[in-house]
Amino acid sequence: MLSGSSVVDITPERKLLLGGGMFGKATGTNDRLTATAFCFEENGRRVMLLSCDLIGFTNCLADSIRDDIAKATGVSRDAVLLSATHTHSGPVTLDLRHWGASDPSYVRFLRDRLVRVARNAAARMAPARLRWSSRPCPGIGVNRTSYGVAVDDTLTILRVEDPEGKRLLGMVVNHGCHPVTMHGTRLYSADFPGVLRGEVSRAAGRKIPVIFLLGAAGDINPRGFAADLSGRVTPALLRSRRALCRKVGCELARRALAAPTGEGDNRLEWRSLEVSLPLLPYPDGNARRALRKAALADIARYRNDPAKAWPLAEALVMRDWLADATAGGAKSLTLGIQALRIGHMRIVAMPAELFAAHAMELRRKAGRAPLMIGTMCNGYNGYVTVDASIERQTYEAAGVPRLLGRQAYAKGVGRRMVTGAARAIRRLYAAS
Numbered sequence: 431m432l433s434g435s436s437v438v439d440i441t442p443e444r445k446l447l448l449g450g451g452m453f454g455k456a457t458g459t460n461d462r463l464t465a466t467a468f469c470f471e472e473n474g475r476r477v478m479l480l481s482c483d484l485i486g487f488t489n490c491l492a493d494s495i496r497d498d499i500a501k502a503t504g505v506s507r508d509a510v511l512l513s514a515t516h517t518h519s520g521p522v523t524l525d526l527r528h529w530g531a532s533d534p535s536y537v538r539f540l541r542d543r544l545v546r547v548a549r550n551a552a553a554r555m556a557p558a559r560l561r562w563s564s565r566p567c568p569g570i571g572v573n574r575t576s577y578g579v580a581v582d583d584t585l586t587i588l589r590v591e592d593p594e595g596k597r598l599l600g601m602v603v604n605h606g607c608h609p610v611t612m613h614g615t616r617l618y619s620a621d622f623p624g625v626l627r628g629e630v631s632r633a634a635g636r637k638i639p640v641i642f643l644l645g646a647a648g649d650i651n652p653r654g655f656a657a658d659l660s661g662r663v664t665p666a667l668l669r670s671r672r673a674l675c676r677k678v679g680c681e682l683a684r685r686a687l688a689a690p691t692g693e694g695d696n697r698l699e700w701r702s703l704e705v706s707l708p709l710l711p712y713p714d715g716n717a718r719r720a721l722r723k724a725a726l727a728d729i730a731r732y733r734n735d736p737a738k739a740w741p742l743a744e745a746l747v748m749r750d751w752l753a754d755a756t757a758g759g760a761k762s763l764t765l766g767i768q769a770l771r772i773g774h775m776r777i778v779a780m781p782a783e784l785f786a787a788h789a790m791e792l793r794r795k796a797g798r799a800p801l802m803i804g805t806m807c808n809g810y811n812g813y814v815t816v817d818a819s820i821e822r823q824t825y826e827a828a829g830v831p832r833l834l835g836r837q838a839y840a841k842g843v844g845r846r847m848v849t850g851a852a853r854a855i856r857r858l859y860a861a862s
Contacts, residue, residue: 431696431773432471433558433590435600435639436550438543440465440482441618442521447530449485450518452739453616453661460617460672461624463520465544466641467551468590468600469505470558470772472698476505477770478548479602481641482540483620484514486524489781489809491537495544496808502545503552509700511768511779512544514806516644519612519619524810526833527750528743558599560773561589561690564800570678571607571650573786577818580787582606582646586802587686588775598634603686604777604802606645606786607652611675614658615668622652625679626686633687643777643804646789648813648826652678659740692800694774701769701857705850706762707814708840712755725749744829751832759837765811767847769854775800776858778851779807782814783826788844795852803851810834817841 441463445456463483470477478499487495492512500507514523522532523540567585583606590600609621620627623642631638654674658667713721728745732738768779776799778792789803812834813819813826820827820841831838 431558431560432555433599434469434551434554434556435467436547436554437464437466437639438547439463440540440543442536446521446533446536448616449520449522449524450610451613452529452743453614456618457616458618460519460612460615460619463618463620465547466639467547468602468639468641469503469551469555470698471555472696475698476552477509477698477700477772478503478505478551479511479641480544480548481513481515481643482544483517483624484520484523485516485518486514486806486810487512488524489811491523492781492809495541498541498545499548502549505552506700508702508768509770511770511777511804512808513643513779513804515609515620515623515642516647516806517609517619517621517623519615519617519621527835528746529833557593559591559593559595560696560775561591561595561693562775562800563587563688563691567605567682567685569653570605570681571647572653573649574651575649575819577822578649578785578787578816580785580790581650582786582789584645584793585682585685586800587690588772589690598638600639601630601686602641602643602802603682604643604645604804605682606647606789606803607650607678608647610655611652611678612671614661614663615671616663622675622679622682625676626683629680629683630687633683643802644806645803646784646786646805648783648785648805648815650786661739692774696773697771699771699858701854702766703850703854703857704764704766705846706764707843707846708762709760709837710840712757712759712837714757718752718755721748722752725752747832751835754835763811763836766808767850767854768808769858771858775802776855777802777804778855779804780847780851781807781809782811784814784847785816785844787816788814788848792848792851795848796855812839814839814843814847816844
């Protein structure tokens with residue numbers, strides 16, 4: 431096995447709109463944002479992993495970046511995994527209705543940087559040894575919903591070492607917990623994945639490239655986190671946010687640095703498949719008219735009140751969504767699922783936010799070999815929720831689809847996603 435890595439700074443030079451909340455533009459930088467790339471090669475076959483300290487990527491942007499990287503490095507596009515850590519303290523790269531648009535000049539800068547970091551990783555190939563571990567990591571996250579208790583607390587690590595296993599060269603860390611500890615501070619921050627990287631490097635005594643691959647965090651927040659939507663940044667808020675950020679990052683680093691438990695072969699494989707997820711129909715004419723009337727009333731009520739930015743945005747989103755709605759509409763949405771095999775490690779990557787219960791079911795179906803469940807990968811298509819969320823039409827089930835300008839998922843989407851992911855994993859072994 432050959433492996434190469436590279437890290438590049440992607441912090442905006444200007445104070446841009448922040449993703450992950452309607453708090454306006456950044457007022458400063460708490461810590462730098464980076465993009466990390468790992469390239470693996472076996473018998474001329476290459477796989478590229480990239481992780482960015484960003485909220486996420488639109489489908490179109492993710493497709494274009496993967497195309498750019500494939501052309502620049504010669505890696506098959508299907509073997510390029512582009513992920514976002516999902517920090518809520520980076521610039522907008524995931525355009526959502528009335529939550530702010532991405533800055534075109536920053537997007538151009540980002541695309542250039544990601545091609546550069548991928549090219550550098552591919553140019554620095556050297557012999558490597560892969561080892562892994564997968565173990566429970568309780569106490570980090572908590573289910574943030576009122577109707578669910580599931581938490582996929584699995585922490586899975588892929589260690590890249592020198593051939594003798596004496597020197598750590600890099601690490602891929604997979605865990606499912608929302609990076610929101612710095613949410614609402616109006617500062618650029620990599621959130622706890624940045625602390626994780628810093629602590630791994632501190633323990634090694636030198637800079638270590640670390641990819642944080644977000645797991646099934648759709649309904650999981652850090653334990654001790656409390657959302658504050660007021661937009662006010664007080665010294666007390668900033669202190670508490672920084673303390674929680676450090677606590678979570680340090681604990682993940684401590685457990686990630688524990689002795690690995692397994693070592694496998696050097697095989698590289700990749701497969702992709704599409705899964706069709708059912709959508710709810712748009713509301714009928716009478717329902718649309720009633721919803722529009724309520725939305726217009728809310729817009730008039732909140733328009734001139736700065737403290738009501740959130741409900742105003744919700745009303746504006748509803749108005750625009752209803753303008754698009756038809757009595758019929760699409761019946762399903764097709765998403766791509768990517769599966770990679772790097773040595774003994776299997777990685778399944780999804781362009782959505784997955785709820786923890788679905789990840790736990792996927793682990794049961796996938797068997798005992800180590801598995802990384804990656805979300806916010808290769809694009810974004812909302813939350814894949816449990817059916818209770820769809821029945822209650824929660825923010826995750828109903829609000830985000832409106833932000834994206836489409837219908838909500840219907841019941842059963844989680845089962846379909848799990849079935850598709852399990853099938854993609856099986857195809858890796860069929861290819862072997």
